[in-house]
Amino acid sequence: MTDTAEAARRPELGVLSALAHGAGEQGANIAAAVLPAIRELDEDRARFYGDLVLNSLDDTARRALEAMVKGYEYQSDFAKKYVAQGRHEGERAILLRQLRARFGELPDAAVARVEGAEIAVLEQWAERVLSAKSLAEVLDEPS
Structure with a gap:
């Protein structure tokens, strides 16, 4: 799941997508779509889901995600x-x-x-x- 609107509608499915594909070539794109969506959830679920998503990424995907958000100022x-x-x-x-x-x-x-x-x-x-x-x-x- 790399569509932010879809991830916002179904954040749990986005987390599952990250778990299944986070270490693949789309890992950073999946995380970039899912992480903003889960920020809108209650604090405990958001923290838990965020940890799952970030843990699902391999080093390459994690570096790519970090490059995407470098200099980003958090809004939530x-x-x-x-x-x-x-x-x-x-x-x-x-x-x-x-x-x-x-x-x-x-x-x-x-x-x-x-x-x-x-x-x-x-x-x-x-x-x-x-x-x-x-x-x-x-x-x-x-x-």
Whole structure:
């Protein structure tokens, strides 16, 4: 199934098509038709179906699909949510790596604060880590 309108009408059939043919030469085209259709489903089904579709692709089809969507800005709230979540998790991981490189092993409380922080706070801490002389200078509110 490579027709986006048909995939929108029958998303489950589109997922089955991806499972059956995703590793073939039409794999990227099938995924490109099916993935937008499943974004309109409830979050749990969309996540599950999306995972099935992407897992059905071989490396060639996956690279072709990535080339198709390179530079694409997601329109659905579903996709935007998970892109933002991935960025936020990446920010946390980078900050924790920087803190460990500067100050050695981190106390559990410091790790918990970083893991629970909002993105704006993480960005502030990332700037402070460049010049701070101690972990407290990074994580504590400036006086």
